[in-house]
Amino acid sequence: MDKKRKKTENILESALLLFAKKGFYATTIPDIAKYMGMSAGNLYNYFPSKENLAKEVIKYSSDILGERIRKVNDLDCSTKEKIDKIVYSYFEMATQKPQHIDYFLRVYLSNKEVFKDGCEGMLCVSSFVTEMMIFFEDGVARGELRNQDFFSAFGLFMGYLGGFVFLNGEGVLQKSLLEYADEIATNIYYALKSNA
Amino acid sequence: MDKKRKKTENILESALLLFAKKGFYATTIPDIAKYMGMSAGNLYNYFPSKENLAKEVIKYSSDILGERIRKVNDLDCSTKEKIDKIVYSYFEMATQKPQHIDYFLRVYLSNKEVFKDGCEGMLCVSSFVTEMMIFFEDGVARGELRNQDFFSAFGLFMGYLGGFVFLNGEGVLQKSLLEYADEIATNIYYALKSNA
Amino acid sequence: MDKKRKKTENILESALLLFAKKGFYATTIPDIAKYMGMSAGNLYNYFPSKENLAKEVIKYSSDILGERIRKVNDLDCSTKEKIDKIVYSYFEMATQKPQHIDYFLRVYLSNKEVFKDGCEGMLCVSSFVTEMMIFFEDGVARGELRNQDFFSAFGLFMGYLGGFVFLNGEGVLQKSLLEYADEIATNIYYALKSNA
Amino acid sequence: MDKKRKKTENILESALLLFAKKGFYATTIPDIAKYMGMSAGNLYNYFPSKENLAKEVIKYSSDILGERIRKVNDLDCSTKEKIDKIVYSYFEMATQKPQHIDYFLRVYLSNKEVFKDGCEGMLCVSSFVTEMMIFFEDGVARGELRNQDFFSAFGLFMGYLGGFVFLNGEGVLQKSLLEYADEIATNIYYALKSNA
DNA sequence: GATGAATGAGCTTTCATTCAT
DNA sequence: AATGAATGAAAGCTCATTCAT
Numbered sequence: 001m002d003k004k005r006k007k008t009e010n011i012l013e014s015a016l017l018l019f020a021k022k023g024f025y026a027t028t029i030p031d032i033a034k035y036m037g038m039s040a041g042n043l044y045n046y047f048p049s050k051e052n053l054a055k056e057v058i059k060y061s062s063d064i065l066g067e068r069i070r071k072v073n074d075l076d077c078s079t080k081e082k083i084d085k086i087v088y089s090y091f092e093m094a095t096q097k098p099q100h101i102d103y104f105l106r107v108y109l110s111n112k113e114v115f116k117d118g119c120e121g122m123l124c125v126s127s128f129v130t131e132m133m134i135f136f137e138d139g140v141a142r143g144e145l146r147n148q149d150f151f152s153a154f155g156l157f158m159g160y161l162g163g164f165v166f167l168n169g170e171g172v173l174q175k176s177l178l179e180y181a182d183e184i185a186t187n188i189y190y191a192l193k194s195n196a
Numbered sequence: 197m198d199k200k201r202k203k204t205e206n207i208l209e210s211a212l213l214l215f216a217k218k219g220f221y222a223t224t225i226p227d228i229a230k231y232m233g234m235s236a237g238n239l240y241n242y243f244p245s246k247e248n249l250a251k252e253v254i255k256y257s258s259d260i261l262g263e264r265i266r267k268v269n270d271l272d273c274s275t276k277e278k279i280d281k282i283v284y285s286y287f288e289m290a291t292q293k294p295q296h297i298d299y300f301l302r303v304y305l306s307n308k309e310v311f312k313d314g315c316e317g318m319l320c321v322s323s324f325v326t327e328m329m330i331f332f333e334d335g336v337a338r339g340e341l342r343n344q345d346f347f348s349a350f351g352l353f354m355g356y357l358g359g360f361v362f363l364n365g366e367g368v369l370q371k372s373l374l375e376y377a378d379e380i381a382t383n384i385y386y387a388l389k390s391n392a
Numbered sequence: 393m394d395k396k397r398k399k400t401e402n403i404l405e406s407a408l409l410l411f412a413k414k415g416f417y418a419t420t421i422p423d424i425a426k427y428m429g430m431s432a433g434n435l436y437n438y439f440p441s442k443e444n445l446a447k448e449v450i451k452y453s454s455d456i457l458g459e460r461i462r463k464v465n466d467l468d469c470s471t472k473e474k475i476d477k478i479v480y481s482y483f484e485m486a487t488q489k490p491q492h493i494d495y496f497l498r499v500y501l502s503n504k505e506v507f508k509d510g511c512e513g514m515l516c517v518s519s520f521v522t523e524m525m526i527f528f529e530d531g532v533a534r535g536e537l538r539n540q541d542f543f544s545a546f547g548l549f550m551g552y553l554g555g556f557v558f559l560n561g562e563g564v565l566q567k568s569l570l571e572y573a574d575e576i577a578t579n580i581y582y583a584l585k586s587n588a
Numbered sequence: 589m590d591k592k593r594k595k596t597e598n599i600l601e602s603a604l605l606l607f608a609k610k611g612f613y614a615t616t617i618p619d620i621a622k623y624m625g626m627s628a629g630n631l632y633n634y635f636p637s638k639e640n641l642a643k644e645v646i647k648y649s650s651d652i653l654g655e656r657i658r659k660v661n662d663l664d665c666s667t668k669e670k671i672d673k674i675v676y677s678y679f680e681m682a683t684q685k686p687q688h689i690d691y692f693l694r695v696y697l698s699n700k701e702v703f704k705d706g707c708e709g710m711l712c713v714s715s716f717v718t719e720m721m722i723f724f725e726d727g728v729a730r731g732e733l734r735n736q737d738f739f740s741a742f743g744l745f746m747g748y749l750g751g752f753v754f755l756n757g758e759g760v761l762q763k764s765l766l767e768y769a770d771e772i773a774t775n776i777y778y779a780l781k782s783n784a
Numbered sequence: 785g786a787t788g789a790a791t792g793a794g795c796t797t798t799c800a801t802t803c804a805t
Numbered sequence: 806a807a808t809g810a811a812t813g814a815a816a817g818c819t820c821a822t823t824c825a826t
Binding site: 022023024025026105106107109110111112113120121122148149151152153154155156158159160161162163164166167169170171172173174175180183184187188190191192193 | 218219220221222301302303305306307308309316317318344345347348349350351352354355356357358359360362363365366367368369370371376379380383384386387388389
């Protein structure tokens with residue numbers, strides 16, 4: 001039934017929000033259930049365990065973030081402009097729906113024990129990673145980016161953006177996230193562009 | 197007495213190791229005590245709570261990491277060479293004593309609720325951040341780095357390195373961490389160097 | 393559901409009994425749960441903490457004791473007779489369901505730290521105190537009791553009865569509690585009656 | 589050595605104070621030791637256990653309270669005047685050194701499990717009870733008090749005073765304790781005096 | 785599908801007491 | 806006599822998960 005799909009997604013959104021805000025361990029299944037107005041017991045009709053729920057959430061979020069990158073990849077513009085758009089899109093997400101980025105940083109990145117079975121090797125974030133790979137290889141193919149190890153470039157790009165969102169959350173930044181977008185996109189471009 | 201200081205440091209090291217390996221919540225006080233061969237009750241003669249212990253650990257680790265940066269800052273060499281050395285030193289640490297980096301990524305960065313009182317605004321990692329600030333301002337003063345917002349540069353540097361260590365932990369890298377050091381240091385240099 | 397109400401009351405009765413018999417601190421939540429054949433964890437579905445349970449118990453008991461006084465107040469008889477009946481009723485209670493009186497003496501009266509928030513100024517025993525106030529003011533209005541500070545009279549009445557039940561518990565009395573009722577009622581009457 | 593006797597008494601006073609203020613279970617041995625500036629371990633050189641300490645404290649306090657009654661008993665005055673003086677003395681104590689009365693009410697009266705071995709049947713408060721017995725029998729012998737069961741009279745006297753101090757502690761009284769002394773002494777006298 | 789009472793394992797923390805120094 | 810580190814047992818409480826209804 002479509003209703004079941006709807007409710008499943010509703011649980012994913014609620015879990016995403018609460019896990020991101022309070023962390024995996026500090027969020028209880030009753031918390032999530034109460035937030036949605038359903039019973040804790042019933043939640044187990046949709047997800048067999050808290051761990052499984054967390055894994056489904058990361059896939060769900062990775063799909064949404066990957067979709068945003070895919071849209072940029074589809075554009076017909078220079079690699080520099082694509083970097084601008086990815087950075088902007090990422091910070092926009094961090095501003096409007098911070099749960100996606102926070103989940104990544106606070107839950108997925110940290111609680112390895114939770115994701116160890118079934119999400120090894122970035123498996124559960126592959127839809128996002130794949131789009132970043134397309135972006136990178138495209139830039140290289142066009143001669144606009146230096147050809148280097150993908151993860152070298154990926155680590156720079158995502159580590160930078162993630163780290164910056166963290167700094168923003170710590171309240172140490174003077175300006176709003178989006179106001180840094182240009183500067184940061186430029187740094188990334190300088191780091192990755194071909195020398196020609 | 198010096199014995200008490202010794203034991204306190206021993207607890208810090210053990211907690212650092214276990215928290216880094218298993219995460220804050222999945223590590224219990226009895227785990228730490230057993231690892232050291234002491235009783236859980238006695239541990240409370242040294243640290244008043246698990247949260248307090250976690251806060252002392254981040255300060256302890258930040259001091260050690262900051263000290264390594266300080267040594268690089270003291271060298272008489274170009275900024276590019278300093279970047280090389282910092283990246284190398286960081287990856288060396290991540291290889292030999294991964295608990296320091298992992299603690300940063302897995303415990304400090306993620307469990308905000310644990311550090312919210314007393315570690316606000318990177319207070320508990322200030323010894324590390326301060327050294328990075330010195331590195332950056334020195335490079336700018338020497339005309340070797342572009343003058344930009346410190347946190348823009350800091351986020352790139354540390355986000356990149358942290359993200360890369362995470363990727364290494366995920367097992368997606370082809371080579372060993374240290375073999376990436378050159379490439380990564382170069383990316384960082386390109387991103388930050390003055391245009392002249 | 394009514395079942396929940398039933399179980400709640402059952403817990404109150406069990407806690408009353410055990411707290412009264414062994415004291416607040418020497419009675420554990422598992423003790424109470426085991427006594428009822430339920431799990432300790434489940435008890436927390438009914439009362440959020442041990443302290444809260446103790447506060448609910450004193451209200452519960454005060455209601456029951458107050459109800460007994462109310463019945464005497466409703467009678468159409470002299471004040472001396474009412475004193476007789478109150479003393480008798482109190483000792484009857486102390487004989488048949490000693491937990492109510494003992495709880496008052498051993499738990500409520502002594503463990504101030506437990507009742508400090510929410511039960512200040514006899515708030516949690518007000519249903520009982522109110523009935524005693526009605527008794528006293530009625531006697532004064534009828535000219536059978538001297539008009540004096542209510543708490544002077546209340547202290548005499550309840551301090552006396554409580555103290556006597558304590559002596560009985562200490563095993564220093566020669567006769568059964570009920571056999572002292574007359575003598576004690578007379579003492580109280582002499583103490584409080586109008587001089588006319 | 590006299591020094592040992594001095595320290596023992598110092599511990600008794602400290603324990604009396606803290607037990608009375610916070611209750612038996614909420615006061616720890618380290619609390620008492622720290623209050624005196626000695627170590628917890630050393631305290632065990634003077635008293636073999638916390639329970640034993642509590643028992644010694646009640647004897648110590650009973651001696652002091654009994655001594656005050658003895659002084660009244662030694663006076664050459666009417667029984668009514670003696671009642672006045674006992675009530676006054678008791679309230680004075682409750683005002684100036686409330687720990688004695690509070691210990692009686694909060695610790696001795698409530699924590700039966702602590703005093704069950706060695707203090708049965710008011711054994712540990714016998715020095716106080718004995719003086720009250722002397723007071724009572726003297727009054728009867730002089731024809732000023734009705735001859736009745738001693739504990740009937742004792743329960744009235746001490747239950748009343750104890751209960752009133754409790755009410756005072758609850759903050760429900762309008763006036764200070766000492767201002768009630770006359771009224772209360774009169775009530776007691778009316779209750780106990782011979783009918784002649 | 786939905787509820788929520790129930791369980792049981794486990795966690796942090798406390799504290800009386802001991803004992804090497 | 807004095808210290809205080811150390812122990813170990815126990816307590817209050819939480820929560821993922823189950824299951825009868």
